[in-house]
Amino acid sequence: MTAASPTAAPSTASTTAAAAEFIDIRQTFGDFTAVDGLNLTVEQGKITTLLGPSGCGKTTTLRMLAGYTTPTSGTIRIAGEDATRLPPEKRNLGMVFQSYALFPHMTVADNVGFGLKLRRVPVEERRKRVADTLDLVGLGHLAGQRPKKLSGGQQQRVALARAIAIRPSLLLLDEPLSNLDARLRVQMRAEIRRIQAETGLTVVLVTHDQDEALEMSDAMVLMRAGRVMQSGSPAEVFPRPANRFVAEFLGYENFVERDGRLLTVRPEHLEISTGPATEGARLALPATVTRVAYRGVDRHIALTTQGTGDEPVPLIAALRADETGPDPRPGDQVTVVARPDRVVELAG
Protein backbone atom coordinates (compact mmCIF):
# COMPACT_ATOMS: atom_id res chain seq x y z
CA MET A 1 0.00 0.00 0.00
CA THR A 2 1.43 3.29 -1.03
CA ALA A 3 -0.94 6.17 -0.94
CA ALA A 4 0.92 9.30 -1.78
CA SER A 5 -0.08 12.49 -0.04
CA PRO A 6 -2.10 14.78 -2.27
CA THR A 7 0.88 16.99 -2.90
CA ALA A 8 3.25 14.22 -3.92
CA ALA A 9 3.86 13.36 -7.55
CA PRO A 10 1.52 10.68 -8.89
CA SER A 11 3.00 7.26 -9.30
CA THR A 12 3.31 6.66 -13.00
CA ALA A 13 4.65 3.12 -12.91
CA SER A 14 1.87 0.55 -13.02
CA THR A 15 3.52 -2.27 -11.19
CA THR A 16 2.06 -5.76 -11.26
CA ALA A 17 1.15 -5.57 -7.59
CA ALA A 18 -1.37 -2.78 -8.19
CA ALA A 19 -4.94 -4.07 -8.39
CA ALA A 20 -6.22 -0.54 -8.88
CA GLU A 21 -4.78 2.93 -9.06
CA PHE A 22 -6.23 6.39 -8.66
CA ILE A 23 -4.17 9.05 -10.40
CA ASP A 24 -4.92 12.73 -9.71
CA ILE A 25 -8.61 12.02 -9.21
CA ARG A 26 -10.98 14.90 -8.69
CA GLN A 27 -14.73 14.60 -8.33
CA THR A 28 -17.04 17.57 -8.00
CA PHE A 29 -20.81 17.67 -7.73
CA GLY A 30 -21.84 21.21 -8.56
CA ASP A 31 -20.02 23.43 -6.07
CA PHE A 32 -19.13 20.52 -3.82
CA THR A 33 -15.74 18.89 -4.18
CA ALA A 34 -16.09 15.32 -2.99
CA VAL A 35 -12.62 14.10 -3.91
CA ASP A 36 -9.76 16.50 -4.41
CA GLY A 37 -6.54 15.30 -6.02
CA LEU A 38 -6.53 11.68 -4.89
CA ASN A 39 -3.55 9.45 -5.60
CA LEU A 40 -3.87 5.95 -4.32
CA THR A 41 -2.68 2.47 -5.14
CA VAL A 42 -4.67 -0.58 -4.08
CA GLU A 43 -2.36 -3.53 -3.71
CA GLN A 44 -3.18 -7.00 -4.97
CA GLY A 45 -4.47 -9.53 -2.45
CA LYS A 46 -4.81 -7.14 0.47
CA ILE A 47 -7.56 -5.36 2.36
CA THR A 48 -7.34 -1.63 1.85
CA THR A 49 -9.62 0.47 4.01
CA LEU A 50 -10.84 3.97 3.25
CA LEU A 51 -11.53 5.51 6.64
CA GLY A 52 -12.98 8.86 7.56
CA PRO A 53 -16.00 10.77 8.80
CA SER A 54 -19.09 11.11 6.61
CA GLY A 55 -18.56 13.47 3.72
CA CYS A 56 -14.83 12.78 3.53
CA GLY A 57 -15.10 11.33 0.03
CA LYS A 58 -14.53 7.68 0.87
CA THR A 59 -17.81 6.42 -0.57
CA THR A 60 -17.40 8.59 -3.68
CA THR A 61 -13.95 7.07 -4.14
CA LEU A 62 -15.41 3.57 -3.93
CA ARG A 63 -18.24 4.45 -6.34
CA MET A 64 -15.74 5.82 -8.83
CA LEU A 65 -13.80 2.59 -8.61
CA ALA A 66 -17.02 0.61 -9.18
CA GLY A 67 -17.99 2.82 -12.11
CA TYR A 68 -21.21 4.27 -10.65
CA THR A 69 -19.82 7.76 -10.94
CA THR A 70 -17.21 9.12 -13.32
CA PRO A 71 -14.43 11.32 -11.95
CA THR A 72 -14.40 14.95 -13.08
CA SER A 73 -10.73 14.55 -13.90
CA GLY A 74 -7.93 12.05 -13.42
CA THR A 75 -7.39 8.41 -14.29
CA ILE A 76 -8.50 5.18 -12.66
CA ARG A 77 -6.63 2.01 -13.61
CA ILE A 78 -7.87 -1.45 -12.79
CA ALA A 79 -5.27 -4.19 -13.21
CA GLY A 80 -3.14 -1.77 -15.19
CA GLU A 81 -5.86 -0.88 -17.71
CA ASP A 82 -7.47 2.54 -17.94
CA ALA A 83 -10.98 2.06 -16.57
CA THR A 84 -11.88 5.70 -15.89
CA ARG A 85 -14.92 5.70 -18.16
CA LEU A 86 -15.72 2.00 -18.23
CA PRO A 87 -19.37 1.26 -17.27
CA PRO A 88 -19.81 -0.86 -14.11
CA GLU A 89 -20.87 -3.98 -16.03
CA LYS A 90 -17.53 -4.07 -17.85
CA ARG A 91 -15.36 -3.90 -14.73
CA ASN A 92 -15.94 -7.31 -13.13
CA LEU A 93 -15.90 -5.97 -9.59
CA GLY A 94 -17.92 -7.41 -6.71
CA MET A 95 -19.69 -4.76 -4.68
CA VAL A 96 -21.45 -5.16 -1.35
CA PHE A 97 -23.77 -2.23 -0.70
CA GLN A 98 -24.50 -0.74 2.67
CA SER A 99 -28.17 -1.68 2.18
CA TYR A 100 -27.06 -5.05 0.70
CA ALA A 101 -29.30 -4.38 -2.33
CA LEU A 102 -30.43 -7.99 -2.57
CA PHE A 103 -33.01 -8.63 -5.29
CA PRO A 104 -36.19 -9.16 -3.25
CA HIS A 105 -38.02 -11.08 -5.99
CA MET A 106 -35.33 -13.74 -6.31
CA THR A 107 -34.23 -16.57 -4.04
CA VAL A 108 -30.88 -16.49 -2.28
CA ALA A 109 -29.48 -18.91 -4.88
CA ASP A 110 -30.78 -16.77 -7.77
CA ASN A 111 -29.26 -13.68 -6.20
CA VAL A 112 -25.90 -15.38 -5.95
CA GLY A 113 -26.23 -16.87 -9.43
CA PHE A 114 -27.29 -13.60 -11.07
CA GLY A 115 -23.82 -12.59 -12.18
CA LEU A 116 -22.95 -16.13 -13.27
CA LYS A 117 -26.02 -16.33 -15.50
CA LEU A 118 -24.93 -13.10 -17.17
CA ARG A 119 -21.50 -14.63 -17.74
CA ARG A 120 -23.21 -17.59 -19.44
CA VAL A 121 -21.81 -20.11 -16.97
CA PRO A 122 -23.47 -23.45 -17.84
CA VAL A 123 -26.32 -24.48 -15.53
CA GLU A 124 -24.48 -27.36 -13.87
CA GLU A 125 -21.38 -25.37 -13.11
CA ARG A 126 -23.47 -22.42 -12.04
CA ARG A 127 -25.35 -24.54 -9.52
CA LYS A 128 -22.10 -25.83 -8.12
CA ARG A 129 -20.50 -22.42 -7.86
CA VAL A 130 -23.57 -20.95 -6.16
CA ALA A 131 -23.56 -23.82 -3.66
CA ASP A 132 -19.82 -23.50 -3.05
CA THR A 133 -20.05 -19.75 -2.53
CA LEU A 134 -22.99 -20.10 -0.16
CA ASP A 135 -21.03 -22.72 1.77
CA LEU A 136 -18.10 -20.33 1.95
CA VAL A 137 -20.26 -17.78 3.74
CA GLY A 138 -22.00 -20.48 5.77
CA LEU A 139 -25.47 -20.19 4.21
CA GLY A 140 -25.73 -23.38 2.15
CA HIS A 141 -28.98 -24.32 3.86
CA LEU A 142 -30.79 -21.10 2.90
CA ALA A 143 -30.38 -21.27 -0.89
CA GLY A 144 -34.14 -21.50 -1.55
CA GLN A 145 -35.20 -18.67 0.74
CA ARG A 146 -36.22 -15.15 -0.22
CA PRO A 147 -33.89 -12.46 1.17
CA LYS A 148 -36.74 -10.87 3.15
CA LYS A 149 -36.94 -13.98 5.35
CA LEU A 150 -33.31 -13.71 6.41
CA SER A 151 -31.79 -11.84 9.34
CA GLY A 152 -29.60 -8.80 8.72
CA GLY A 153 -26.45 -10.83 9.24
CA GLN A 154 -27.59 -13.51 6.81
CA GLN A 155 -28.55 -10.91 4.19
CA GLN A 156 -25.10 -9.44 4.58
CA ARG A 157 -23.56 -12.85 3.86
CA VAL A 158 -25.77 -13.31 0.80
CA ALA A 159 -24.63 -9.93 -0.52
CA LEU A 160 -21.05 -11.02 0.07
CA ALA A 161 -21.62 -14.36 -1.66
CA ARG A 162 -23.26 -12.65 -4.65
CA ALA A 163 -20.27 -10.35 -5.03
CA ILE A 164 -17.70 -13.13 -4.64
CA ALA A 165 -19.44 -15.63 -6.93
CA ILE A 166 -18.48 -13.75 -10.09
CA ARG A 167 -14.80 -14.10 -9.11
CA PRO A 168 -14.28 -10.35 -9.21
CA SER A 169 -10.89 -8.75 -9.65
CA LEU A 170 -11.72 -6.56 -6.66
CA LEU A 171 -14.23 -6.91 -3.84
CA LEU A 172 -15.69 -3.55 -2.80
CA LEU A 173 -17.41 -3.22 0.56
CA ASP A 174 -19.36 -0.05 1.36
CA GLU A 175 -19.84 0.16 5.13
CA PRO A 176 -20.75 -3.53 5.05
CA LEU A 177 -21.15 -3.95 8.80
CA SER A 178 -22.87 -0.71 9.75
CA ASN A 179 -26.37 -2.24 9.72
CA LEU A 180 -25.47 -5.10 12.06
CA ASP A 181 -25.65 -5.12 15.84
CA ALA A 182 -22.43 -4.70 17.78
CA ARG A 183 -21.74 -8.38 18.47
CA LEU A 184 -22.44 -9.54 14.95
CA ARG A 185 -20.29 -6.72 13.62
CA VAL A 186 -17.27 -7.98 15.50
CA GLN A 187 -17.94 -11.55 14.31
CA MET A 188 -18.25 -10.44 10.70
CA ARG A 189 -14.91 -8.62 10.81
CA ALA A 190 -13.16 -11.92 11.42
CA GLU A 191 -15.44 -13.62 8.92
CA ILE A 192 -14.57 -11.21 6.12
CA ARG A 193 -10.87 -11.57 6.93
CA ARG A 194 -11.23 -15.34 6.75
CA ILE A 195 -13.04 -15.19 3.41
CA GLN A 196 -10.44 -12.79 2.06
CA ALA A 197 -7.65 -15.12 3.15
CA GLU A 198 -9.39 -18.16 1.62
CA THR A 199 -10.12 -16.49 -1.69
CA GLY A 200 -7.05 -14.28 -1.94
CA LEU A 201 -9.31 -11.44 -3.10
CA THR A 202 -8.24 -7.84 -3.20
CA VAL A 203 -10.65 -5.93 -0.99
CA VAL A 204 -11.43 -2.24 -0.75
CA LEU A 205 -13.46 -1.47 2.36
CA VAL A 206 -15.14 1.81 3.22
CA THR A 207 -15.86 2.51 6.87
CA HIS A 208 -16.13 5.30 9.41
CA ASP A 209 -15.34 2.91 12.25
CA GLN A 210 -11.70 3.12 13.32
CA ASP A 211 -11.82 -0.20 15.22
CA GLU A 212 -13.09 -1.94 12.11
CA ALA A 213 -10.36 -0.37 10.02
CA LEU A 214 -7.63 -1.22 12.50
CA GLU A 215 -8.71 -4.82 12.82
CA MET A 216 -9.43 -5.57 9.17
CA SER A 217 -6.94 -3.57 7.13
CA ASP A 218 -3.64 -4.45 5.61
CA ALA A 219 -3.54 -0.83 4.60
CA MET A 220 -5.67 2.04 5.79
CA VAL A 221 -6.22 5.39 4.14
CA LEU A 222 -7.53 8.19 6.31
CA MET A 223 -9.51 10.75 4.35
CA ARG A 224 -10.89 14.16 5.11
CA ALA A 225 -12.67 16.62 2.82
CA GLY A 226 -11.73 14.64 -0.28
CA ARG A 227 -8.05 14.36 0.56
CA VAL A 228 -5.81 11.65 1.96
CA MET A 229 -4.61 12.66 5.41
CA GLN A 230 -2.42 9.65 6.09
CA SER A 231 -2.01 6.10 4.91
CA GLY A 232 -0.11 2.99 5.85
CA SER A 233 -0.60 -0.24 7.74
CA PRO A 234 -2.61 0.04 10.98
CA ALA A 235 0.58 -0.69 12.95
CA GLU A 236 2.29 2.20 11.18
CA VAL A 237 -0.54 4.71 11.39
CA PHE A 238 -2.02 4.08 14.82
CA PRO A 239 1.03 4.82 16.97
CA ARG A 240 2.23 7.63 14.69
CA PRO A 241 -0.64 9.84 13.55
CA ALA A 242 0.68 12.49 11.18
CA ASN A 243 -1.63 15.31 12.13
CA ARG A 244 -4.28 16.38 14.57
CA PHE A 245 -7.18 15.15 12.42
CA VAL A 246 -5.80 11.61 12.22
CA ALA A 247 -4.91 11.63 15.89
CA GLU A 248 -8.40 12.73 16.92
CA PHE A 249 -10.01 10.23 14.60
CA LEU A 250 -7.96 7.41 16.12
CA GLY A 251 -8.88 8.35 19.68
CA TYR A 252 -6.05 10.59 20.81
CA GLU A 253 -7.70 13.06 23.12
CA ASN A 254 -4.93 15.10 24.72
CA PHE A 255 -3.30 17.88 22.73
CA VAL A 256 -0.76 20.20 24.27
CA GLU A 257 1.60 22.75 22.79
CA ARG A 258 5.17 22.66 23.99
CA ASP A 259 7.85 24.97 22.62
CA GLY A 260 5.81 25.61 19.52
CA ARG A 261 5.24 21.92 18.84
CA LEU A 262 1.92 20.11 19.03
CA LEU A 263 2.08 16.95 21.13
CA THR A 264 -0.55 14.29 21.70
CA VAL A 265 -0.98 11.37 24.08
CA ARG A 266 -3.72 8.75 24.26
CA PRO A 267 -5.84 8.89 27.47
CA GLU A 268 -4.62 5.44 28.54
CA HIS A 269 -1.01 6.61 28.28
CA LEU A 270 -1.39 9.50 30.65
CA GLU A 271 -0.43 8.80 34.23
CA ILE A 272 -1.31 10.79 37.28
CA SER A 273 1.25 11.44 39.91
CA THR A 274 0.58 13.14 43.22
CA GLY A 275 4.27 13.69 43.84
CA PRO A 276 6.79 15.65 41.82
CA ALA A 277 7.44 14.81 38.14
CA THR A 278 8.93 11.39 37.42
CA GLU A 279 12.46 11.29 36.13
CA GLY A 280 12.64 11.03 32.34
CA ALA A 281 9.01 11.84 31.64
CA ARG A 282 8.53 13.93 28.52
CA LEU A 283 5.39 15.56 29.76
CA ALA A 284 5.01 16.74 33.28
CA LEU A 285 2.05 19.05 33.53
CA PRO A 286 0.54 20.47 36.67
CA ALA A 287 -3.18 19.93 36.41
CA THR A 288 -6.44 20.11 38.31
CA VAL A 289 -8.88 17.18 38.41
CA THR A 290 -12.34 18.32 37.30
CA ARG A 291 -14.31 15.09 37.05
CA VAL A 292 -13.94 11.34 37.62
CA ALA A 293 -16.05 8.84 35.68
CA TYR A 294 -16.05 5.15 36.53
CA ARG A 295 -16.39 3.07 33.34
CA GLY A 296 -15.89 -0.52 34.42
CA VAL A 297 -12.60 -1.39 32.79
CA ASP A 298 -11.16 2.04 33.48
CA ARG A 299 -11.76 5.37 35.13
CA HIS A 300 -11.74 8.52 33.07
CA ILE A 301 -10.14 11.40 34.87
CA ALA A 302 -10.90 14.79 33.35
CA LEU A 303 -8.35 17.47 34.13
CA THR A 304 -7.36 20.94 33.07
CA THR A 305 -3.88 22.29 32.71
CA GLN A 306 -2.53 25.71 31.83
CA GLY A 307 -1.79 26.05 28.13
CA THR A 308 0.42 28.54 26.35
CA GLY A 309 -2.45 31.00 26.12
CA ASP A 310 -4.95 32.05 28.74
CA GLU A 311 -7.37 29.25 27.97
CA PRO A 312 -7.02 26.16 30.17
CA VAL A 313 -6.37 22.97 28.19
CA PRO A 314 -8.61 19.97 28.94
CA LEU A 315 -6.97 16.56 29.42
CA ILE A 316 -8.36 13.05 29.78
CA ALA A 317 -6.49 10.26 31.54
CA ALA A 318 -7.83 6.72 31.50
CA LEU A 319 -6.65 4.77 34.54
CA ARG A 320 -7.30 1.07 34.88
CA ALA A 321 -10.12 0.68 37.38
CA ASP A 322 -8.43 -2.13 39.28
CA GLU A 323 -5.11 -0.36 39.53
CA THR A 324 -3.85 0.41 42.95
CA GLY A 325 -2.31 3.83 42.95
CA PRO A 326 -3.44 7.39 42.96
CA ASP A 327 -7.13 7.91 43.54
CA PRO A 328 -7.70 11.42 42.26
CA ARG A 329 -10.76 13.36 43.33
CA PRO A 330 -12.27 16.46 41.73
CA GLY A 331 -10.35 19.53 42.88
CA ASP A 332 -7.06 17.68 43.49
CA GLN A 333 -3.87 19.32 42.28
CA VAL A 334 -1.83 16.62 40.51
CA THR A 335 0.96 16.17 37.99
CA VAL A 336 0.14 14.52 34.68
CA VAL A 337 3.00 12.55 33.17
CA ALA A 338 3.60 10.40 30.11
CA ARG A 339 6.52 8.21 29.01
CA PRO A 340 8.55 9.81 26.22
CA ASP A 341 7.74 7.00 23.74
CA ARG A 342 4.03 7.58 24.32
CA VAL A 343 4.15 11.21 23.26
CA VAL A 344 3.53 11.82 19.56
CA GLU A 345 4.57 14.99 17.85
CA LEU A 346 2.11 16.17 15.21
CA ALA A 347 2.72 18.08 12.03
CA GLY A 348 -0.25 20.35 12.64
Add this chain to the structure above:
Amino acid sequence: MKARPIAAALAVLGYVVMLVPILFVVGGAFTAGSTLKFPPEGFSVRWFGEAVANESFSQALTSSLLLAVVSTALALAVGVPVALALHRGHIPGRSLLEGLFLSPLVIPELVIGLALYQQLMIGLKQTSFLALLVGHTVLLMPYAVRVTGASLALADQSLEEAARGLGSSPWHAFRTVTLPLLRPGVMSAGLLGFITSFNNVPLSLLLQSRDFGTLPVTMLDYIQQSYDPVIAAMSTLILAGTVVIAVIAERTVGFTKIFGGIN
Protein backbone atom coordinates in the same frame (compact mmCIF):
# COMPACT_ATOMS: atom_id res chain seq x y z
CA MET B 1 -58.82 -4.44 25.00
CA LYS B 2 -60.65 -1.22 25.73
CA ALA B 3 -64.07 -0.89 24.19
CA ARG B 4 -64.37 2.19 22.03
CA PRO B 5 -68.09 2.82 21.59
CA ILE B 6 -67.72 5.95 19.43
CA ALA B 7 -65.28 4.36 17.00
CA ALA B 8 -67.43 1.26 16.78
CA ALA B 9 -70.56 3.33 16.12
CA LEU B 10 -68.77 5.28 13.38
CA ALA B 11 -67.57 2.06 11.77
CA VAL B 12 -71.10 0.68 11.77
CA LEU B 13 -72.40 3.95 10.33
CA GLY B 14 -69.76 3.76 7.61
CA TYR B 15 -70.78 0.26 6.64
CA VAL B 16 -74.43 1.24 6.64
CA VAL B 17 -73.83 4.28 4.41
CA MET B 18 -71.75 2.22 1.98
CA LEU B 19 -73.66 -1.03 1.93
CA VAL B 20 -77.35 -0.15 2.35
CA PRO B 21 -77.72 1.58 -1.05
CA ILE B 22 -76.15 -1.46 -2.66
CA LEU B 23 -78.62 -3.63 -0.80
CA PHE B 24 -81.52 -1.60 -2.18
CA VAL B 25 -80.25 -1.94 -5.75
CA VAL B 26 -79.50 -5.65 -5.48
CA GLY B 27 -82.79 -6.31 -3.70
CA GLY B 28 -84.72 -4.29 -6.26
CA ALA B 29 -83.19 -6.29 -9.08
CA PHE B 30 -84.78 -9.51 -7.84
CA THR B 31 -88.30 -8.12 -7.70
CA ALA B 32 -91.16 -9.88 -9.39
CA GLY B 33 -93.00 -6.58 -9.84
CA SER B 34 -92.53 -4.19 -12.71
CA THR B 35 -91.35 -1.06 -10.86
CA LEU B 36 -88.11 -0.41 -9.03
CA LYS B 37 -89.08 -0.62 -5.37
CA PHE B 38 -87.71 -1.69 -2.03
CA PRO B 39 -88.61 -4.04 -0.45
CA PRO B 40 -89.04 -6.06 -3.67
CA GLU B 41 -92.44 -7.55 -4.48
CA GLY B 42 -91.84 -11.29 -4.63
CA PHE B 43 -88.75 -12.88 -6.18
CA SER B 44 -87.79 -13.40 -9.79
CA VAL B 45 -84.73 -13.26 -11.99
CA ARG B 46 -86.60 -12.17 -15.10
CA TRP B 47 -85.13 -8.64 -15.04
CA PHE B 48 -81.68 -10.14 -15.32
CA GLY B 49 -82.85 -11.93 -18.44
CA GLU B 50 -84.12 -8.64 -19.84
CA ALA B 51 -80.93 -6.79 -18.91
CA VAL B 52 -78.78 -9.38 -20.67
CA ALA B 53 -81.07 -9.41 -23.68
CA ASN B 54 -81.07 -5.60 -23.96
CA GLU B 55 -79.06 -4.89 -27.06
CA SER B 56 -78.16 -1.30 -26.25
CA PHE B 57 -76.76 -2.44 -22.89
CA SER B 58 -74.63 -5.22 -24.33
CA GLN B 59 -73.38 -2.92 -27.07
CA ALA B 60 -72.56 -0.23 -24.51
CA LEU B 61 -70.83 -2.79 -22.31
CA THR B 62 -68.58 -3.82 -25.20
CA SER B 63 -67.84 -0.16 -25.90
CA SER B 64 -67.08 0.55 -22.24
CA LEU B 65 -64.80 -2.46 -21.88
CA LEU B 66 -62.95 -1.62 -25.09
CA LEU B 67 -62.55 1.99 -24.05
CA ALA B 68 -61.42 1.11 -20.51
CA VAL B 69 -58.89 -1.50 -21.66
CA VAL B 70 -57.35 0.60 -24.42
CA SER B 71 -57.24 3.85 -22.45
CA THR B 72 -55.73 2.07 -19.43
CA ALA B 73 -53.10 0.47 -21.64
CA LEU B 74 -52.29 3.81 -23.26
CA ALA B 75 -52.14 5.62 -19.92
CA LEU B 76 -49.72 2.99 -18.59
CA ALA B 77 -47.64 3.04 -21.76
CA VAL B 78 -47.11 6.78 -21.29
CA GLY B 79 -47.37 7.02 -17.52
CA VAL B 80 -44.87 4.33 -16.48
CA PRO B 81 -41.95 5.81 -18.48
CA VAL B 82 -42.94 9.26 -17.21
CA ALA B 83 -42.90 7.99 -13.63
CA LEU B 84 -39.47 6.46 -14.25
CA ALA B 85 -38.14 9.68 -15.73
CA LEU B 86 -39.57 11.73 -12.85
CA HIS B 87 -38.09 9.50 -10.15
CA ARG B 88 -34.84 8.36 -11.67
CA GLY B 89 -33.84 10.93 -14.24
CA HIS B 90 -32.23 14.25 -13.55
CA ILE B 91 -34.52 16.42 -15.59
CA PRO B 92 -34.98 20.15 -15.21
CA GLY B 93 -38.44 21.35 -14.24
CA ARG B 94 -39.26 18.04 -12.62
CA SER B 95 -42.01 19.29 -10.34
CA LEU B 96 -43.55 21.25 -13.19
CA LEU B 97 -43.67 18.12 -15.31
CA GLU B 98 -45.11 16.07 -12.48
CA GLY B 99 -47.73 18.76 -11.93
CA LEU B 100 -48.66 18.58 -15.60
CA PHE B 101 -49.27 14.86 -15.42
CA LEU B 102 -51.27 15.14 -12.21
CA SER B 103 -53.34 18.12 -13.40
CA PRO B 104 -56.23 16.05 -14.83
CA LEU B 105 -57.14 15.35 -11.21
CA VAL B 106 -58.06 19.00 -10.62
CA ILE B 107 -59.19 20.16 -14.06
CA PRO B 108 -62.95 19.67 -14.32
CA GLU B 109 -63.71 16.80 -16.66
CA LEU B 110 -66.33 18.88 -18.39
CA VAL B 111 -63.61 21.31 -19.44
CA ILE B 112 -61.47 18.49 -20.86
CA GLY B 113 -64.54 17.02 -22.49
CA LEU B 114 -65.62 20.30 -24.04
CA ALA B 115 -62.14 20.99 -25.37
CA LEU B 116 -61.93 17.54 -26.96
CA TYR B 117 -65.45 17.91 -28.36
CA GLN B 118 -64.60 21.24 -29.96
CA GLN B 119 -61.19 20.33 -31.30
CA LEU B 120 -61.34 16.65 -32.13
CA MET B 121 -64.93 15.96 -33.01
CA ILE B 122 -66.05 19.27 -34.50
CA GLY B 123 -62.71 20.66 -35.63
CA LEU B 124 -60.95 17.54 -36.89
CA LYS B 125 -64.12 15.52 -37.50
CA GLN B 126 -62.83 12.56 -35.51
CA THR B 127 -65.03 9.78 -34.17
CA SER B 128 -66.44 9.87 -30.72
CA PHE B 129 -64.41 6.74 -29.85
CA LEU B 130 -61.15 8.52 -30.60
CA ALA B 131 -62.18 11.60 -28.63
CA LEU B 132 -63.23 9.42 -25.70
CA LEU B 133 -60.00 7.44 -25.92
CA VAL B 134 -57.92 10.61 -25.71
CA GLY B 135 -60.09 11.97 -22.91
CA HIS B 136 -59.95 8.84 -20.80
CA THR B 137 -56.22 8.38 -21.35
CA VAL B 138 -55.62 11.91 -20.07
CA LEU B 139 -57.96 11.25 -17.17
CA LEU B 140 -56.06 8.10 -16.14
CA MET B 141 -52.61 9.64 -16.45
CA PRO B 142 -52.38 10.80 -12.81
CA TYR B 143 -53.08 7.26 -11.59
CA ALA B 144 -50.47 5.74 -13.88
CA VAL B 145 -47.82 8.29 -12.90
CA ARG B 146 -48.58 8.52 -9.19
CA VAL B 147 -49.21 4.90 -8.29
CA THR B 148 -46.30 3.59 -10.34
CA GLY B 149 -44.14 6.34 -8.91
CA ALA B 150 -45.04 5.33 -5.38
CA SER B 151 -43.92 1.74 -5.96
CA LEU B 152 -40.82 3.00 -7.72
CA ALA B 153 -39.90 5.07 -4.70
CA LEU B 154 -39.89 1.85 -2.69
CA ALA B 155 -37.52 0.10 -5.09
CA ASP B 156 -34.05 0.97 -3.84
CA GLN B 157 -31.97 2.43 -6.65
CA SER B 158 -28.92 0.53 -5.46
CA LEU B 159 -30.68 -2.64 -6.69
CA GLU B 160 -30.18 -1.51 -10.26
CA GLU B 161 -26.61 -0.53 -9.46
CA ALA B 162 -26.02 -3.95 -7.94
CA ALA B 163 -27.28 -5.58 -11.14
CA ARG B 164 -25.00 -3.34 -13.21
CA GLY B 165 -22.05 -4.27 -11.05
CA LEU B 166 -22.78 -7.95 -11.58
CA GLY B 167 -22.64 -7.48 -15.34
CA SER B 168 -26.08 -6.25 -16.46
CA SER B 169 -26.44 -3.69 -19.19
CA PRO B 170 -28.71 -0.78 -18.15
CA TRP B 171 -31.61 -2.31 -20.10
CA HIS B 172 -31.08 -5.80 -18.67
CA ALA B 173 -30.91 -4.38 -15.14
CA PHE B 174 -34.15 -2.53 -15.72
CA ARG B 175 -35.88 -5.57 -17.18
CA THR B 176 -34.76 -8.13 -14.60
CA VAL B 177 -34.74 -6.03 -11.45
CA THR B 178 -36.71 -2.78 -11.67
CA LEU B 179 -39.60 -3.99 -13.80
CA PRO B 180 -40.51 -6.99 -11.61
CA LEU B 181 -40.48 -4.71 -8.57
CA LEU B 182 -42.68 -2.26 -10.42
CA ARG B 183 -45.26 -4.90 -11.31
CA PRO B 184 -47.52 -4.48 -8.24
CA GLY B 185 -47.56 -0.72 -8.80
CA VAL B 186 -48.37 -1.11 -12.48
CA MET B 187 -51.08 -3.65 -11.66
CA SER B 188 -52.74 -1.35 -9.14
CA ALA B 189 -52.44 1.64 -11.49
CA GLY B 190 -54.02 -0.49 -14.20
CA LEU B 191 -56.85 -1.66 -11.98
CA LEU B 192 -57.58 1.86 -10.73
CA GLY B 193 -57.40 3.18 -14.27
CA PHE B 194 -59.73 0.54 -15.62
CA ILE B 195 -62.32 1.18 -12.90
CA THR B 196 -62.05 4.96 -13.33
CA SER B 197 -62.57 4.73 -17.06
CA PHE B 198 -65.36 2.17 -16.78
CA ASN B 199 -67.29 4.31 -14.29
CA ASN B 200 -66.72 7.67 -15.94
CA VAL B 201 -69.81 9.71 -16.79
CA PRO B 202 -68.95 13.39 -17.43
CA LEU B 203 -66.48 12.86 -20.25
CA SER B 204 -68.48 10.06 -21.79
CA LEU B 205 -71.64 12.15 -21.60
CA LEU B 206 -70.07 14.96 -23.63
CA LEU B 207 -68.25 12.85 -26.18
CA GLN B 208 -70.75 10.08 -26.88
CA SER B 209 -72.41 9.69 -30.23
CA ARG B 210 -75.20 7.58 -31.68
CA ASP B 211 -72.63 4.95 -32.72
CA PHE B 212 -70.63 4.93 -29.55
CA GLY B 213 -71.97 5.24 -26.01
CA THR B 214 -70.50 3.87 -22.80
CA LEU B 215 -72.49 1.74 -20.36
CA PRO B 216 -72.92 4.34 -17.58
CA VAL B 217 -74.23 6.90 -20.08
CA THR B 218 -76.52 4.38 -21.74
CA MET B 219 -77.88 3.39 -18.35
CA LEU B 220 -78.40 7.03 -17.46
CA ASP B 221 -80.35 7.51 -20.67
CA TYR B 222 -82.39 4.44 -19.90
CA ILE B 223 -83.34 5.64 -16.40
CA GLN B 224 -84.59 8.92 -17.79
CA GLN B 225 -87.02 7.05 -20.03
CA SER B 226 -88.12 4.06 -18.02
CA TYR B 227 -87.64 3.54 -14.33
CA ASP B 228 -87.88 -0.24 -14.18
CA PRO B 229 -85.92 -3.02 -12.46
CA VAL B 230 -83.82 -3.72 -15.56
CA ILE B 231 -81.48 -0.97 -14.50
CA ALA B 232 -81.12 -2.50 -11.02
CA ALA B 233 -80.44 -5.90 -12.60
CA MET B 234 -77.78 -4.38 -14.86
CA SER B 235 -76.16 -2.62 -11.89
CA THR B 236 -76.15 -5.88 -9.97
CA LEU B 237 -74.48 -7.65 -12.88
CA ILE B 238 -71.75 -4.97 -13.00
CA LEU B 239 -71.32 -5.29 -9.25
CA ALA B 240 -70.96 -9.06 -9.59
CA GLY B 241 -68.41 -8.60 -12.37
CA THR B 242 -66.39 -6.22 -10.18
CA VAL B 243 -66.46 -8.69 -7.29
CA VAL B 244 -65.20 -11.44 -9.59
CA ILE B 245 -62.33 -9.23 -10.77
CA ALA B 246 -61.52 -8.35 -7.18
CA VAL B 247 -61.48 -12.01 -6.14
CA ILE B 248 -59.24 -12.93 -9.06
CA ALA B 249 -56.91 -10.05 -8.23
CA GLU B 250 -56.80 -11.13 -4.60
CA ARG B 251 -56.13 -14.76 -5.50
CA THR B 252 -53.42 -14.06 -8.06
CA VAL B 253 -51.51 -11.07 -6.72
CA GLY B 254 -53.21 -10.20 -3.49
CA PHE B 255 -55.02 -6.94 -2.83
CA THR B 256 -52.54 -5.84 -0.25
CA LYS B 257 -49.80 -6.24 -2.81
CA ILE B 258 -51.72 -4.47 -5.57
CA PHE B 259 -52.56 -1.53 -3.40
CA GLY B 260 -49.31 -1.80 -1.50
CA GLY B 261 -47.99 0.68 -4.01
CA ILE B 262 -50.18 3.43 -2.64
CA ASN B 263 -49.50 3.17 1.05
